[in-house]
Amino acid sequence: MNLKEINVFIKNSVENIYDEIVKVRRKIHMNPELGDEEFQTSKTVKEFLKENNIQFEEIINTGVVATIYNGEGKTVAARADMDALPIFEENNVEYKSIVTGKMHACGHDAHTSIQLGVAKILAENKDKWKGTVRFFFQPAEETDGGAYRMIKAGALNFNGETSKKIDAFFALHMAPEIDLGKIGLKYGKVHATSAMLELIIYGVSAHGALPHKGVDAILIGSKVLEFFQSIISRKIDPREEAVISIGSFKGGETNNVICDKVKMLGTIRTMSAEIRSLIMETIKRDLPKFVESLGGKVEINLKEGYAPVINNDRITEFVEKNIIDLYGKESLEILKEARMDVEDVSYFLNEIDGCFFRLGTRNESKGLIYDLHHPKFNIDEESLKIGMGLQLKNIMEYLK
Known part of the structure; x- marks a missing residue:
C-alpha cells in the first residue's frame, strides 16, 4: 500500500x-x-x-x-x-x-x-x-x-x-x-527522574516554658527545609532542572511540650540521573552533620525512583x-x-x-x-x- x-x-x-x-x-x-x-x-x-x-x-x-x-x-x-x-x-x-x-x-x-x-x-x-x-x-x-x-x-x-x-x-x-x-x-x-525521601529528626523533649532544656525537633526540621533549598540554589548548575519537595512534616502532640521527633516525607526530581545522584549524595553526607550542629540527630532513608x-x-x-x-x-x-x-x-x-x-x-x-x-x-x-x-x-x- x-x-x-x-x-x-x-x-x-x-x-x-x-x-x-x-x-x-x-x-x-x-x-x-x-x-x-x-x-x-x-x-x-x-x-x-x-x-x-x-x-x-x-x-x-x-x-x-x-x-x-x-x-x-x-x-x-x-x-x-x-x-x-x-x-x-x-x-x-x-x-x-x-x-x-x-x-x-x-x-x-x-x-x-x-x-x-x-x-x-x-x-x-x-x-x-x-x-x-x-x-x-x-x-x-x-x-x-x-x-x-x-x-x-x-x-x-x-x-x-x-x-x-x-x-x-x-x-x-x-x-x-x-x-x-x-x-x-x-x-x-x-x-524527570525521581527519588523518595524520608527523614526522622530526633531532638529532646522539654516543657514549653523551658525550651532551653530541650532540643526542638520542629525548629531543626524548619532549618532542614532551608538546607534542601540551599542544595538546589547553590549546589546545582542553575541551567539544570531540579526540585526537592517536602509533602509531609509531622511532629509534636500538644501545645506546651517541646517536640522531640519530626518525620518528613518528600521527593527529589531532576532531569538527569547524575544530578539526582549528586543531590542524594549531598544529603547523605552533609545533612547528619548539619542536624548534629543544631543538637539533634537524623535518620535518612533515600530510595531511587524511576529513570528519566x-x-x-x-x-x-x-x-x-x-x-x-x-x-x-x-x-x-x-x-x-x-x-x-x-x-x-x-x-x-x-x-x-x-x-x-x-x-x-x-x-x-x-x-x-x-x-x-x-x-x-x-x-x-x-x-x-x-x-x-x-x-x-x-x-x-x-x-x-
Missing part, C-alpha cells in the same frame, strides 16, 4: 471498531484496580486477546505480553499501563467507577483500550504488514515501577531467547493539557512525520519543556529506541478540562480514534 492507501485503511479500520473499544474502555473505567491488583483488568485484556486469536503470556501476576508474529521482518513493541489511583471519582457519567475510592484518573483505561484496538486491527489484516509486534500490558505504573519488573522478568525476550532485538518502541499518554485532535511530541528529555524518560531522536522524527501525514501539520504540537513528573515507560526506552508522546484529550465545550489525578478527570473518547490511528500508523509504516 502507498501512503494514501495506508491512511485510508487506518481511518476506516479505527472507525469500524470505535464503538467496541469505547465499551472496553468504559468497562475498565468502571472497575478500576490499583497497582498489582489489576486482576479484573488483566482478565478483560486476556479475554479480548483470546477472542481475536492473539497469542499472549502472563507476567508478574497481572501483566500481559501479547505477540503477533507475521513472517520475517523487523520487530516493534508498544506499551499500555493498566493501574488506577486511590481517588474518589466525582464525574457524573454512566460509566463512573463502581469501586469506592478508586478511579482511572490518569487515563490508563484509555491506554489499554487503544492498545487492544490496535492489536485487533493488526491481527485481522496481516496481509498489510510483515514482521512482529509485541504489546506490553503493564501493571503498577503509579506505584513501584511495573515496567522495570516486567523487563526483569523477561518481557523483552522471545520464547526465552534474547537474541531477537526489538527495533522500535511506541507509547502514548492521555494529555488533558492538550486540545483534542492534537498530539504533543518532545525530542530528548521528556520526564528520554525519547530517541530518530524514532521521534519518524513519529512526527506520521502525525503530519495521517492527521495534518495542524495536529502536531512540539513540546518545548520537559515534565517534572515521572513515568516508568523510561525503563522500556532505556532498552529500546522509541518515542513516548502525549495524546490531546481536552475539550472545554464538554467540560473536559481537569488535569491528571483530579477526581473529575475524564477524556473525550474521540481521542481513542486518534490514539489507535497513530499507533497503527507508527507500527505499519515501520514494518511495511
Whole structure:
C-alpha cells in the first residue's frame, strides 16, 4: 500500500471498531484496580486477546505480553499501563467507577483500550504488514515501577531467547493539557527522574516554658527545609532542572511540650540521573552533620525512583512525520519543556529506541478540562480514534 492507501485503511479500520473499544474502555473505567491488583483488568485484556486469536503470556501476576508474529521482518513493541489511583471519582457519567475510592484518573483505561484496538486491527489484516509486534500490558505504573519488573522478568525476550532485538518502541499518554485532535511530541528529555525521601529528626523533649532544656525537633526540621533549598540554589548548575519537595512534616502532640521527633516525607526530581545522584549524595553526607550542629540527630532513608524518560531522536522524527501525514501539520504540537513528573515507560526506552508522546484529550465545550489525578478527570473518547490511528500508523509504516 502507498501512503494514501495506508491512511485510508487506518481511518476506516479505527472507525469500524470505535464503538467496541469505547465499551472496553468504559468497562475498565468502571472497575478500576490499583497497582498489582489489576486482576479484573488483566482478565478483560486476556479475554479480548483470546477472542481475536492473539497469542499472549502472563507476567508478574497481572501483566500481559501479547505477540503477533507475521513472517520475517523487523520487530516493534508498544506499551499500555493498566493501574488506577486511590481517588474518589466525582464525574457524573454512566460509566463512573463502581469501586469506592478508586478511579482511572490518569487515563490508563484509555491506554489499554487503544492498545487492544490496535492489536485487533493488526491481527485481522496481516496481509498489510510483515514482521512482529509485541504489546506490553503493564501493571503498577503509579506505584513501584511495573515496567522495570516486567523487563526483569523477561518481557523483552522471545520464547526465552534474547537474541531477537526489538527495533522500535511506541507509547502514548492521555494529555488533558492538550486540545483534542492534537498530539504533543518532545525530542530528548521528556520526564524527570525521581527519588523518595524520608527523614526522622530526633531532638529532646522539654516543657514549653523551658525550651532551653530541650532540643526542638520542629525548629531543626524548619532549618532542614532551608538546607534542601540551599542544595538546589547553590549546589546545582542553575541551567539544570531540579526540585526537592517536602509533602509531609509531622511532629509534636500538644501545645506546651517541646517536640522531640519530626518525620518528613518528600521527593527529589531532576532531569538527569547524575544530578539526582549528586543531590542524594549531598544529603547523605552533609545533612547528619548539619542536624548534629543544631543538637539533634537524623535518620535518612533515600530510595531511587524511576529513570528519566528520554525519547530517541530518530524514532521521534519518524513519529512526527506520521502525525503530519495521517492527521495534518495542524495536529502536531512540539513540546518545548520537559515534565517534572515521572513515568516508568523510561525503563522500556532505556532498552529500546522509541518515542513516548502525549495524546490531546481536552475539550472545554464538554467540560473536559481537569488535569491528571483530579477526581473529575475524564477524556473525550474521540481521542481513542486518534490514539489507535497513530499507533497503527507508527507500527505499519515501520514494518511495511
